[in-house]
Amino acid sequence: MNLLKPFALWKGIAGAAVAVGILALAAPPSRAGDVSAGMGILKNSCVSCHNLTGPAPTTLKALWARKGPDLFYAGNEFRKSWLISWLQKPVRVRPAGEFYADHIKPGPVHDVVDESTLKPHMALSKEDAVKVADALMTLRAHSDLIAREHVAPGTISKTMGKMVFGKFLGCIACHRIAPDYGGLSGPELYTAGSRLQPAFMASYIRSPQAWDPKIWMPNKHVNDARIQQLVHYLQSMKGGNQP
Amino acid sequence: MKFLKNVLLLAAGLCLMFGSAKGAMAASAKDNYRTYCAQCHGMQGNGQGINVRDMDVQPRNHTDAVYMGSRSDHDLLTADKKGGLAINKSVLMPPWGDTLNDQELHAMVQYLRKLCHCQEGKQ
Incomplete structure (x- = not known):
């Protein structure tokens, strides 16, 4: 038991440090x-x-x-x-x-x-x-729509995410992924990672019309795996020039 | 009783005429074009929308009678509803089947024929 004590103490300190870190990163209550x-x-x-x-x-x-x-x-x-x-x-x-x-x-x-x-x-x-x-x-x-989404933690190479976004689905046609690269009729997405909540990204991609029935973004019937890939990619887009 | 039956039949007929898969009133093809198509195909339908600069495949010029005349109404309807891939064209042309109802999609094909001053198989 005594042998485990330092480990438990370390775990406690680490946990507290993580909690403090999360609180520091989050916006004030x-x-x-x-x-x-x-x-x-x-x-x-x-x-x-x-x-x-x-x-x-x-x-x-x-x-x-x-x-x-x-x-x-x-x-x-x-x-x-x-x-x-x-x-x-x-x-x-x-x-x-x-x-x-x-x-x-x-x-x-x-x-x-x-x-x-x-x-x-x-x-x-x-x-x-x-x-x-x-x-x-x-x-x-629309909290009901948010509750249906589960964005799994994970990573995807930026190159793959960019391919899904640009080549496989063609989102680049209407959205900018850098201040001077991409389409103009949709909101820019090079700050999407700092601007949007992941579950919202997933839900909106799944059905833009569920949020905004007449919006000029089409429903491309993106499957779950692709939605996860796109959300991971978009979460990495936190501003600056990163085509 | 017969009167009631006729009223019910008329109501059912009106539902079929004006009802739609989307459960909404149909907008005019011109207004739908301005809202959904002009972002890429241009406010004048010439394929030169605000989004085109960085697109790998350029949007179709809907005023091009030669090309548009070579596509069938069925192809245009399929591309509008299911996207470019459905007729072996670019993924950049998205499916609008969840945005426009069937009545609006058919009206859009007719609007495209007006823009190109052409008919299926004719220039």
Whole structure:
């Protein structure tokens, strides 16, 4: 027994260290007051462009009228740490804005994004960003879809993930995987790993229409193995120039 | 009783006419094209959408009467519904069968014929 004691002690220390590490990496815990204050900011300043209550558009007219991403499932979609940071320093996630067809024009060779029609997103103070992130994390529509997903821990070579993404499924056609590489009509994915929760990635790839019935991302009937590969690949995409 | 039967028959007929696999009202082919096709095939249907720059296989120019005339309506419908691979074309053309219902897919084939000013087997 005595021989095992040092091992048990070491295990305890290691466990505590891991726990502290996880806590340090995670965003700060939310407080009830922050959630309420954040919800106030959302309702005053954000609701004119973002849908906080659902449902998602079910007609093209409603889809075209949408000015910003729906947020009624933000707590199932985003990582809180990303929200806090992005809200203070917003950088466009959808290169052609929303609705994309309202922000394009014919170019010399092909259609191009009409930057003059895109407006920058408002930036928040750190204090307000924390409150809004806290409030957004409480918006959890479609938790039933999230509960159906199981993203197994694991790794896949980046080269393989890139092949699935680009060659086998053709996702690259609409999504950027580096600031200047890929398509423009979908959200950029070179920051997907720091922005999105893995179960959301899996569920959305499985059926974009389950989340957003009229969205211009097709359901490619991706099988479970490929979904796992894609999510592992996307989780590695945490920003920067990494084609 | 006969009146009631007729009303029920009429209701069933209307359901068949306007109901769809997706359970939603059909949008016009022009609006569907703007929403789903223009991102790659271009706002003018010329194959030059905002996504084309980095695509390995370029999207079809739907105003090309010579090429479009060489494809059957059945091929166009299959590609729209099941994706490019279903007619031995590129994976970059995705399946839209979960987005558009059958009525909308058939209307899209007719819209493509308008864009190319061509018919199946004719230029």
